[in-house]
Amino acid sequence: MKRFGALLLLPLAGLLSGCDMVVLAPAGDVAAQQRDLLVVSTLLMLIIIVPVMALTVFFAWRYRQSNASATYAPDWDHSTKLELVIWAAPLLIIICLGALTWLGTHLLDPYRRIDRIEPGQPVTQLHKPLRVEVVALDWKLLFIYPDYGIASVNELAAPVNQPIDFRITSSAVMNSFYIPALAGQIYAMPAMETKLHAVINRPGTY
Template identity: 35%
Template sequence: MTPDRILPTCLLFFAVGAPAAAQEQGFLWAAGPVAEAQRAHFVSILWWMAVVTVPLLIGLPLILWRYRLNGGGGRYRRDWGASPLAEVAIWSVPVVVVGFLAWNLWHATLSLDPYRPLGPDPLEVQAIAAEGHFLFLYPDEGIVTVDRLLLDADRTARLKLTSVDVLRSVMVPRLAGQIYAMPGMTTELNLAAFAPGTYAGLNTQYSGPLFPEERFETEALPETNWHARIEATRDGAGPLPPDVLQRIAMGDGAEAYLAADADLFARIAAPSSHGAHR
């Protein structure tokens, strides 16, 4: 483990517990350029905050020891009122830290814009968040997958999202940050993977009784394998039924379909459709 990962890893371990840390599913174990930039931003904040916290953690016990009630070596000066040098030191360091943190946040906000393309010719995917499930539509490939996002590891991806009924917060922690999926609206998330692998995706916004089940797997495959997987899915899938949302809500859906309805995403994302699919 490199030095820039030791401190955040320890903090994450104590914050969410050993089981979560052992799964290595957070952005600290970045598997894509967006998550890697998030980790670098997080680590830089920790180091700058250490400029304030470390002297405090060291200085407080030293002062308590030096000026303790019995036997302290510090001299009590009842006529002492102020020190210009101490005032400069006390206020200048926090001002510099806060100023840098503000600039760092502004820079990271712009560079980590989820709508910002990560490369030319991205894979286009449309995501529909429904109660307990996610549908992923691939307009150019003509297929739909349920609870499984198939990515080409050699290509960036642009994910357009909407929700059937309520607000959801979608993220693939090891690849990209969080983005809201909202009924009657379309949001966008650009992501990419450094290498082939399987990464967990989930909804982090409570959305109802089936909230714990609103998870999906993101598979990043080598280009050749990805094309083969798409062809195999296309050959084995049946046509997309008109009531697909109702079927998967009842647990009666398939894992993949042929995208016979090219306007499904547009209809659900249209403002006038809000509430029509409850």
Template identity: 45%
Template sequence: MTPRPLPRRVRVASLSALGAIVGGTAIADTASFLDPLGPIAEFQRVELIWAAIMIFVAIAPVFVGVPWIMWRYRRSNRNAGYAPGWGHDNRLEAVMWGVPVVIIIALGIWLTQATFRIDPYRKIDIEMARSFDFDLSGPPVAVETVGLDWKWLHLYPEEGIATVGGMVIPVDRPVSMRLTTDTVMQSYMAPGLAGQIYAMPGMVTELNFIADRVGRSISGNTQYNGPGFARQRAQVISVPGDEYLLWLAEARNAPPLDDAAYARLAKSGTLDDARAEFDRPGEGPLIFSLPDDRLFTRIVARYTSGEAVAHENQPGSPFYDAETARLPDLPAAMAAHGHHAPVPDGGICTAPEPYSVANLEDLAE
């Protein structure tokens, strides 16, 4: 259904908010978990600091002992003891081996517990908010992220929009992100908000995070994937809830990301190349409306048919043809169930869902 144009006053307010969001007015930049934008990155920063302190306990004697030994046993010091037959001391051996072993055991137990607390698959709920002492102002924002060469595509299936090269999220609302790629294996990381997570074609991984203040982080791909790797960066902008709603209202009036548009977007190229492809110059994220809320599912399904993807249909291939490449259709039964993103069976990359690509044929029957 084609959205109706917004009233002029609302459009003006939306454009103003959109300009402020994209332009970065009064928004602090942050690209590291050392200056976190949310509690997950804050927790990681604290863990790093304490881990560094504990590890320094093991290496501190080296920094202290080496200069002391060099000074005490210098050639001009005639008072230093000379013991050519010395070769072993039980007490010294116990300290040299005992302290590192205790540190490793302590770090192992402590960091294992911390890893479970901020498991990227763990949904952010009231219990977690109380544990980490942060606020929740609304339900999670569902974002489906697709890695392309060399740009990130973010789909908001519940909101009917898509962005390329950046995403906007509301403060104090969790973000439940599902990731895949339509090319080679990639690795998503927004260090100001959360840790790193891999994404692979035909599989789905998850990442959950939340921003507790207004700001801007920079996400990137930490897995080398070709000549445009260094430019595969995307802004993650957190804004107040009312500005987020204005941004959504305006974004829904953007040009649609239909099958033909996605085929063009999937061509290898950076965000600037995508802007040139669609003749949409400017700065900030490239925004589309999203007519098909199952686009993510269809991208995953491209690799789960049991047959090799033809070169001309494979994004990233030198033979890729955007004029003929199309995504597969989903079985009618799955569409009737309203399922957006099936997760194929595949070990640690499998997340619990009511349906998976493995049982598409059963659903179709």
């Protein structure tokens, strides 16, 4: 029965192989910084999770009933060194995660204009932002380029290495505007304007 259950998971593995890992392979600097924040946060959490899971298995095996050689100390109740490790390690991880989250929240604020095109290349006066007005309609998105007097539906075109300033709203219900390869998700809401700033660093279709 267990083998049959394992075989049932094979089609799921095939479906997962077709998933796009665009969040971990971004095309813009803003999305790349978000990717780095996710990776670093995950690694910091694994510093605690992996030892805890490993020690759980180790202690279950070490102190199993059939292991007569395991040390049995029924009167043991405290270890200062162990307490320091148990409390200090998670506390340091939480402090690091809190600092990263605070810095990332302000650095990657969608309303904040980007200050670099990519690492080592700051935004200068030569990088004129491309203004794009986004209107969420029923089942589609309208992209308006006010500086060029043109518009497109469900297709955004933008040059490489040029800041993009999005102004986003909705004609009816609230919608989610998200281009994983460029920047984070933000809502399009009626009678309101939200903002998003991004940049494309390599050409492609996303």
